[in-house]
Amino acid sequence: MPKYGRGWQAVFLPLKKKNLVSHMVTQIILILAFFCKGMLSQQGLSFTLEVSRYVPVHRNGCVHIPCQFTYYSSWRETISAYWFKSHAVRVPGLLVATTNGRMMVEESAKNRFHFIGDPNQGNCSLIIMNAEAEDEGRYLLRIEGDVDVKYSYVASKGYTQPYISVIDQPWDVQITWTINSISHQEGTTGPIVAQEGDAVTLVCDANSNPDPNLNWIKGNHDIPMQGKEYVISQIKPEDAGEYQCQAKNQLGSASQTILVTVRYSPRNVTFSITRISRRDPTFSQGFPPEVAHGNKLMAQEGESLRILCQVDSNPPSSTHWIKPDGKTLKQANLLELTELTAEDEGAYVCRANNIIDSTQETFQLYVAYAPKLNEDPQRNATCWQQDNSFLCNCSFMAQPPPQVQWQVDGEIITEKKSKKNQKVTSLVQKNEVTSTLNWTGNLEVDHDIICIGHNFFGTYRMQLPFSALGASITTESYTGSPATVLISGLCGALLGVGFFMLGMFLLKFCKRKLSPKASCEEIVDPTNSGYPKANNNSLIYSNILPVGQRTPHVGQPKIPRQKNVKQEQIPKIPDLTTDKADEVHYAALEFKFKNSNISPPIAEEETVEYSAIRQK
Known part of the structure; x- marks a missing residue:
């Protein structure tokens, strides 16, 4: 009789021969009834199980599960115990621990599930080490003897099947994505490459116990929408960036990040200006380094410019320039204009294109120059x-x-x-x-x-x-500039005075060369004058008056590029018919000797003689 079992025996009474058959039938009925009564008593009283209904364990942690059971057997036999993890397909499930050394346990349970109790003593205790998420579930105890005991403590018979719960902070966070466009795409890894206007759906999953709360973060900013799904109905270039799914519970948190890129056609064309040379540095002070579409660019005549066309696009665009005369430059985003003239004015077009689309932008160049x-x-x-x-x-x-x-x-x-x-x-x-x-x-x-x-x-x-x-x-x-103009004016004035002085000198020199030379005898005849002969230093004054009326000189009409000069005022000519006393005018005459060999007489004292000449 086992320690935890219960026995029974049958008693046979003496009977007469004539009632032998009926007596045997009665005995068989009694035996069967008693046997059934014993079976009912075995199930209800002899087979018991004491174990916790819910057992929590941290992932990668260790847990001890105490367990006691009873059974009934009419024979003394050795009992082996088995723990199974319930499985929907396999009955009773996956073997994780046993005292029967001839049985093989599941590979995932080796060296982690240990049966520490003695089933012959009714002990079914179990230890789980390095618990994993897959360990979570319901477990079943079964005992088998080496003679006839074979019994499973299943829930359908009213026994407890312990539930092991592996609790942990969120882990193994994954993001899956789909792109609904002309060609449907989906994946579990990044980056996600979408085209402007596509619908993009992000789905986040995380393993944890208890279940985590999921929220989304873009860059450093939280997205108000929470949940495992994040939908971008029409994605734009501004939606590109890193998206993070964060899973949290009371035990901790975990996250996963995925990169989203957006392809779009060229846009936001700007022109970056570099002035290689400047005639007047003050002209470009405060000038913006970039010129947007439609803006006017002013440069000074003679300057040189380097203009860079910058385009926002993904993938990058190829660019080329179209000049005002319609000529297309080589594939380049840099335009160089040297020694600007008024002919360089006009609209310059930068055209950009990539695999999605193309665009073009224009700026108007004006070349500044002085009045002409x-x-x-x-x-x-x-x-x-x-x-x-x-x-x-x-x-x-x-x-x-x-x-x-x-x-x-x-x-x-x-x-x-x-x-x-x-x-x-x-x-x-x-x-x-x-x-x-x-x-x-x-x-x-x-x-x-x-x-x-x-x-x-x-x-x-x-x-x-x-x-x-x-x-x-x-x-x-x-x-x-005004300073340059002032300096130029002063230089011009000095140069004009110099030319004027040179002209006056040349004019005086020419007059001396062209005047006829006269001898002293031709000028003064000493035999007729009655006056002593004057030497070369004598000065004679005369009041010779003009014979006729003088009229103002009008002169030729002025020619172009000749400044108007006011006419000098002509002195009034005296009227000869009046009775006013004649005014005396004096003239100085200088006589030179024609023959250079004759030396003039040396006068001890210079004498000046005057002669009044009147007209009759």
């Missing part, structure tokens, strides 16, 4: 008389368009400073300005009229002297 005359001489300057007024026009070309002002006899006249008899109007057509002066006044005298066009880079002057006999035009221009 129009190529058509008829449009430069005109001046004519109308009734009691004169009308003058002048035209300048410049970039930026010049400001025009007039000077009439030194008085400055502009559109804003016009008077009743002085009116100025201007017409601007692109980089050409035409100004008109309508002046009402005295037309019987000459007028000095100057038209001045100026901008930051220089000044151009046109002089239109208006005379009663006609109008002529002279022009002069200068460019540069």
